[in-house]
Amino acid sequence: MELYFTGLASVYEPEHVARIFYPGARPARHRPAHGADAVYLHGGRRAVLAAVRCAGRRAACKIPLVPGASDRDAEYAVCRGLFDLLREFTGQNPPWGMLTGVRPVHLAHQLLAKGLSEQAVADHFETRDFVSAGKVHRVLEIARRQQPVLALSRPNSYSLYISIPFCPSRCSYCSFVSRTVAQSAGLIAPYVEALRRELAAIAALARRLGLRLETVYIGGGTPTAVSAAQLQALMQTVADEFDVPALREYTVEAGRPDCTDEEKLTVIKQMGATRISINPQTLSDEVLAAIGRRHTARDIIDCYHTARRVGHTSINMDLIAGLPRDTAAGFARSLQGVMALEPENITVHTLTLKRASNLVIDHTPGSYGDVQQMLAACSVLDGAGYKPYYLYRQKGTLENLENTGYTLPGHTGLYNVFIMEEVHTILSAGAGGSTKLVGPGGHIERVFNYKYPAEYLRGFGEMLARKQKVEEFYGKFADLDPQTSG
Ligand code: SF4
Numbered sequence: 295m296e297l298y299f300t301g302l303a304s305v306y307e308p309e310h311v312a313r314i315f316y317p318g319a320r321p322a323r324h325r326p327a328h329g330a331d332a333v334y335l336h337g338g339r340r341a342v343l344a345a346v347r348c349a350g351r352r353a354a355c356k357i358p359l360v361p362g363a364s365d366r367d368a369e370y371a372v373c374r375g376l377f378d379l380l381r382e383f384t385g386q387n388p389p390w391g392m393l394t395g396v397r398p399v400h401l402a403h404q405l406l407a408k409g410l411s412e413q414a415v416a417d418h419f420e421t422r423d424f425v426s427a428g429k430v431h432r433v434l435e436i437a438r439r440q441q442p443v444l445a446l447s448r449p450n451s452y453s454l455y456i457s458i459p460f461c462p463s464r465c466s467y468c469s470f471v472s473r474t475v476a477q478s479a480g481l482i483a484p485y486v487e488a489l490r491r492e493l494a495a496i497a498a499l500a501r502r503l504g505l506r507l508e509t510v511y512i513g514g515g516t517p518t519a520v521s522a523a524q525l526q527a528l529m530q531t532v533a534d535e536f537d538v539p540a541l542r543e544y545t546v547e548a549g550r551p552d553c554t555d556e557e558k559l560t561v562i563k564q565m566g567a568t569r570i571s572i573n574p575q576t577l578s579d580e581v582l583a584a585i586g587r588r589h590t591a592r593d594i595i596d597c598y599h600t601a602r603r604v605g606h607t608s609i610n611m612d613l614i615a616g617l618p619r620d621t622a623a624g625f626a627r628s629l630q631g632v633m634a635l636e637p638e639n640i641t642v643h644t645l646t647l648k649r650a651s652n653l654v655i656d657h658t659p660g661s662y663g664d665v666q667q668m669l670a671a672c673s674v675l676d677g678a679g680y681k682p683y684y685l686y687r688q689k690g691t692l693e694n695l696e697n698t699g700y701t702l703p704g705h706t707g708l709y710n711v712f713i714m715e716e717v718h719t720i721l722s723a724g725a726g727g728s729t730k731l732v733g734p735g736g737h738i739e740r741v742f743n744y745k746y747p748a749e750y751l752r753g754f755g756e757m758l759a760r761k762q763k764v765e766e767f768y769g770k771f772a773d774l775d776p777q778t779s780g
Pocket of ligand 1: 460461463464465467468469514515516549550
């Protein structure tokens with residue numbers, strides 16, 4: 295499917311609307327050949343002509359423009375007209391309507407903060423963006439559940455993200471900057487040492503600024519891809535440089551059982567982590583093989599029991615709906631299998647097709663299971679006591695669906711809420727790390743680390759110097775109220 299848009303001030307949002315119905319549709323530089331599958335928009339002064347042709351069928355409409363309307367209002371009118379046309383033409387009724395933002399709960403918080411009632415927020419989602427009543431209900435439920443978590447954050451709060459961008463092998467759907475352990479054998483030891491130095495520098499910076507550390511998240515990649523001794527050394531640095539006993543939460547991703555053993559799980563526990571994540575993605579051996587995992591479902595279950603045996607009391611498990619070779623029935627079995635283990639958190643992602651992933655490069659499109667049915671199967675979580683506590687969307691997700699974190703009472707993953715709702719600064723260490731500085735009034739600035747481990751090591755000095763921006767940022771808001779400091 296091609297997108298041929300001409301005469302418009304901006305094509306970004308209309309392209310998004312077209313891709314809700316035709317994922318992977320590409321902009322065309324020239325008018326598509328006669329009879330080709332395409333969506334057309336042609337902007338004029340008083341109206342925009344919209345047309346679609348697909349599989350020999352076609353439809354068209356005229357979208358009137360209100361004279362004197364702002365660019366924003368005109369763009370919305372075009373999106374809405376196009377959405378109506380494609381909805382009728384395809385017969386699809388996307389559950390998130392034409393909502394483009396990746397963080398609907400964040401939008402709900404913003405509208406509520408402006409003084410809108412829950413009903414008014416629901417109306418906004420349903421009438422402006424055609425979001426289904428079920429999704430709106432979910433958004434508001436999560437926004438309500440997040441309120442006490444958001445209240446924990448203070449003006450001088452921050453969280454710390456530590457990136458270990460190595461994995462035992464590359465999953466087919468992954469586009470992260472992770473490197474396989476085999477590709478990076480010589481890099482891991484110097485990387486861990488550099489990371490320890492960066493953490494010491496961040497700790498000194500945070501002390502100078504009087505910031506209070508709320509949560510730590512060691513992610514990746516797969517942090518347990520490094521040796522137990524390296525993990526121990528890294529976590530020792532965290533313990534030496536930061537006030538670990540005062541943390542509200544300390545998470546380590548122990549994502550894959552093919553590099554997570556009893557020794558590493560014990561190190562994680564002994565060094566003060568309060569939460570781990572073991573991520574099956576599926577409990578089907580066939581699907582695991584299809585996504586490039588070199589372990590079985592049995593290995594995941596064994597890893598989980600080992601984690602319990604060494605004392606982990608808060609465990610998250612991730613599942614992905616829509617993996618290649620999976621079916622709605624297969625996904626439901628994976629979900630039941632994970633629920634039977636009774637982890638404190640279950641996070642259900644919808645598969646996202648990322649351009650840099652092997653899946654997009656190698657896979658035949660269109661062979662994914664019924665993801666809407668898979669997500670609908672998650673209603674059983676409620677009966678088992680799991681409540682949704684955070685939700686976000688990504689571009690390129692199958693059927694434009696969402697990712698949702700569920701929790702048993704008392705185990706909300708705080709870092710996930712803090713980062714998603716941008717309530718405080720996230721200082722990031724390691725390759726691919728992105729520091730997000732959050733100031734009063736939602737003012738946000740970013741400082742990026744180098745993306746790949748080799749670049750990170752080569753440019754380490756310059757990268758540390760970039761962190762100067764953190765001090766400059768807080769210098770602008772030097773009137774932080776010390777009474778709110780923790
Ligand atoms: S474990 Fe995660 S980061 Fe590593 S390759 Fe798989 S999806 Fe990517």
